[in-house]
Amino acid sequence: MDRLTIFGLVAVSAMLLFYALEDRSPRYILAFAGACAMGSAYGFMQGAWPFGVVEAIWSLVAARRWWRARELAMNSPAG
Numbered sequence: 001m002d003r004l005t006i007f008g009l010v011a012v013s014a015m016l017l018f019y020a021l022e023d024r025s026p027r028y029i030l031a032f033a034g035a036c037a038m039g040s041a042y043g044f045m046q047g048a049w050p051f052g053v054v055e056a057i058w059s060l061v062a063a064r065r066w067w068r069a070r071e072l073a074m075n076s077p078a079g
Contacts, residue, residue, distance in 0.1 A: 011038035026069040033062035
């Protein structure tokens with residue numbers, strides 16, 4: 001395996017892990033957004049630009065979800 005393939009494997013594996021953990025903390029949503037950004041970078045570097053574009057959009061969606069979850073946690077009575 002070359003370094004680009006390993007980078008892609010790490011990015012997609014991180015996406016799976018952080019997606020599974022999202023309900024535990026808003027930090028995992030942010031980590032998922034970062035992993036999606038890594039997946040996007042991988043897509044562009046590999047030459048699969050449609051994958052890169054979709055992952056970039058997912059990264060923005062996840063970052064927005066993190067922002068909202070963070071605000072909810074800060075405004076909750078327990079937060």
